[in-house]
Amino acid sequence: MSSILEVSIDSEDFVLGRTLNVDFDVTITLEEVIPTGNRAMPYFWVSGKSLDEFEESIESDPTVEEIHQHLRLTDSALYRAQWAEQVQSLLYSIAEEEGTILDGVGSSGTWQFTLRFPDRESLSNFRQRCGELHISLDVQRVYSVSADQIDMEYGLTSKQRDTLITALEMGYFHVPRETTQQELAEELGIQSSSTSETLRRATAELIANTLLEKRTV
Structure with missing residues (x-):
């Protein structure tokens, strides 16, 4: 039985959140997160009226090695970024515990996540990792779901x-x-x-x- 964690996290508590903590009129939604070595490679959607300004900002960010736009729609785009610094942080912790991001939306300095883990032990390990990394989790709900x-x-x-x-x-x-x-x-x-x-x-x-x-x- 899978375990679901609904949580709020301050943008300053993880690398992606700090990098994407912009003041533009955009909303950022995480998609798949792929662990590669000791890094986490996230795909994310950016939607809003300031996509061009967002791209200029993130391309000039020293923590970003590469940024690729995979798809551009009228008011949203899909990106993948590679970070210059090692990511021993929230995203890598999710991937290490075989977690899945069901929802991950960031705006105005705060991220709202709904995460699914294979079981309670994996969820507990994730929370312990966050504590060791000094990532403060504002837990809103924890519950289990069956396959059906x-x-x-x-x-x-x-x-x-x-x-x-x-x-x-x-x-x-x-x-x-x-x-x-x-x-x-x-x-x-x-x-x-x-x-x-x-x-x-x-x-x-x-x-x-x-x-x-x-x-x-």
Whole structure:
């Protein structure tokens, strides 16, 4: 049974948070984190009205060796960065304990994470690592989920599945739309920005586990 940790962390407590703690009108969402040696290589989305200013800022940051833009949409882009300093920090600790970032959104100096670990022991080890690294975790919720609480066919978390179904039922995907993102967020009881990120992640998972899985080479 997997263990879920919902936690808030100050941006100054980990390398990526310090580097991405910008004052521009953007929201940053972590995707996959890949451990390589003693580094962590995160993919992350940046959305907002100041993408160009964000790129100029991070390209001039001395802690960043390389920054690659993998995809650019109208108001968002997917990046991967390589850091100059060794990352014995939050992200590497997540990867070492085989953790998965279900949600990782940063803005205004604070990051909100929902992390999934294989079991309680892995979650406890992660929290112990953070204590040793002087990373302060504001734990909001810890709970367990069984395999049947995750849509294994499509790779969706229960939160992603509920958000997609609610959006469909409220007419969010209709043309023209019958509800706004803010109204959808109020129905789900979460922030509008979180709703947007959950919808995007859920849609990406559906595409990856349906259309891409069926595509022949």
